[in-house]
Amino acid sequence: MSFIDLRSDTVTQPTEKMRTAMSEAAVGDDVYEEDPTILELEEKSARIFNKEKGLFFPTGTMANQAAILAHTNPGEEIIIEKDMHIYLYEVGGLAFLSGVQSRQLPGNLGQLDPQEVEAAIRPSNIHFPRTSLICLENTHNVHGGTVISKRDIDKIAEVAHQYKLPLHLDGARIFNAATYLQTTVAELTSSCDTLMFCLSKGLSAPAGSMLVGDENFINRARKCRKLLGGGMRQAGILAAAGIVALEEMTNRLQEDHENALLLAKNLAEIPWIEIDVDRVETNIIRFNLDTSHFSAVEFENKLREANIKVNVSGDGGVRMVTHKDVTRDQVEHVVSVLKSL
Numbered sequence: 001m002s003f004i005d006l007r008s009d010t011v012t013q014p015t016e017k018m019r020t021a022m023s024e025a026a027v028g029d030d031v032y033e034e035d036p037t038i039l040e041l042e043e044k045s046a047r048i049f050n051k052e053k054g055l056f057f058p059t060g061t062m063a064n065q066a067a068i069l070a071h072t073n074p075g076e077e078i079i080i081e082k083d084m085h086i087y088l089y090e091v092g093g094l095a096f097l098s099g100v101q102s103r104q105l106p107g108n109l110g111q112l113d114p115q116e117v118e119a120a121i122r123p124s125n126i127h128f129p130r131t132s133l134i135c136l137e138n139t140h141n142v143h144g145g146t147v148i149s150k151r152d153i154d155k156i157a158e159v160a161h162q163y164k165l166p167l168h169l170d171g172a173r174i175f176n177a178a179t180y181l182q183t184t185v186a187e188l189t190s191s192c193d194t195l196m197f198c199l200s201k202g203l204s205a206p207a208g209s210m211l212v213g214d215e216n217f218i219n220r221a222r223k224c225r226k227l228l229g230g231g232m233r234q235a236g237i238l239a240a241a242g243i244v245a246l247e248e249m250t251n252r253l254q255e256d257h258e259n260a261l262l263l264a265k266n267l268a269e270i271p272w273i274e275i276d277v278d279r280v281e282t283n284i285i286r287f288n289l290d291t292s293h294f295s296a297v298e299f300e301n302k303l304r305e306a307n308i309k310v311n312v313s314g315d316g317g318v319r320m321v322t323h324k325d326v327t328r329d330q331v332e333h334v335v336s337v338l339k340s341l
């Protein structure tokens, strides 16, 4: 039974070309830095982002947490936007792994206010922890795949660098942001000191994320990855799919964005759905149910009966995410099912 899976772009299946590349991958022991396919993916990632080095990770969470470990020392404070994945969905890793506390600022659809960031940087004072990192997320998951412009990233970087602080970008969906802005990822992230991006979401690799930054940082992050158990052996089998992802999947993301907008515009016509269509910029749609009509669970179950999977939260919030494995026809089918409810 085939489902239309709108829960996330993490569900994407590898392409046939990825599977072939995986089966033919040249491999070696990556702890000794001898896996040729991982080395090729790391070099390609660094080149695409115009950073000195790249480092392959099993997941985006591990890459984000290794970056925070490599940027900070226990007892320091990092400045984040209050709804970031790094804070909301990484199991308290900031505290548990890095021993840092977070200063959570309110964002405008994920973008931080440069003045608020500057005001949050701790001056030296015997009572205060040292601020050691500033983080952004682009596109922003919880706010609905919203995009932060280069100009707005650069404004935060300017404050960070004025205080000699690094800026780390959770760029899980940075290719979606660059597609929306019609720019390159290198241009968009040029002022970020380090960034993570996912191969395993819209780019459709079966697993894997990359961290890119300068050589000194990547050397520290490699050690943090080993500490976290991410030192892998012949993982070129996974990296081979990542290379195909970068070569073939970054230019099709506009299709996902068009499907998301088509879905959002149709959802807006349904009386018991509250959605801001203008906020749909990339492949994530978030909307609220009029729960007097349906409870979140009822809504999820009715869609499941129609072979459609979505993520709902108890308060009636719904997220739908378009991706390679959801076609335009399937989007139109979802619309007809929703209108029939």
Ligand SMILES: Cc1ncc(COP(=O)(O)O)c(CN[C@H](C(=O)O)[C@H](C)O)c1O
Pocket: 007, 008, 009, 010, 058, 059, 060, 061, 062, 064, 085, 086, 089, 137, 139, 140, 141, 170, 172, 173, 198, 200, 209
């Ligand atoms: C902005 C951002 N940064 C990092 C990650 C973590 O990536 P993985 O650890 O899942 O590879 C995610 C995954 N997001 C997943 C999803 O959206 O379904 C879930 C919520 O973890 C993310 O959205």
